[in-house]
């Protein structure tokens with residue numbers, strides 16, 4: 130049982146934005162109608178030496194990821210080595226801020242920590258235009274508009290700390 134839990138944890142996005150997105154919440158049943166994520170909490174994420182540069186950039190409205198200097202593969206979450214080829218030569222790169230919903234769930238209740246008692250919110254994996262997938266929230270979205278493949282664009286939600294949370298909202302042309 131313990132090993133199975135460990136495997137599950139290893140498979141999910143543990144990147145700097147994942148915990149701040151409320152990933153511990155339980156998913157409720159889908160219902161229809163209403164606007165979701167208009168007033169989502171913006172908890173201060175854990176910031177350490179490895180993630181400080183990432184979070185500082187968010188306060189400037191920039192989303193960073195890492196790309197391998199050796200094989201060219203982009204990596205999410207950002208880290209100091211390439212999980213594709215093992216190279217230690219990686220560079221920061223700025224994402225365009227565009228992407229598409231890869232998968233999503235609507236958390237109706239059961240949010241934990243700062244999300245306890247929050248209004249329903251959307252927890253999603255967004256595939257960035259650069260090809261990486263990050264766990265995040267979809268905000269300010271009509272329930273009925275949510276779908277896999279929906280084009281989204283980034284918004285930054287200011288926290289009380291030295292970080293802003295990268296979230297996404299439907300692209301409105």
Ligand SMILES: [Zn+2]
Pocket residue numbers: 197198199200201202211212213214215216
């Ligand atoms: Zn590589």
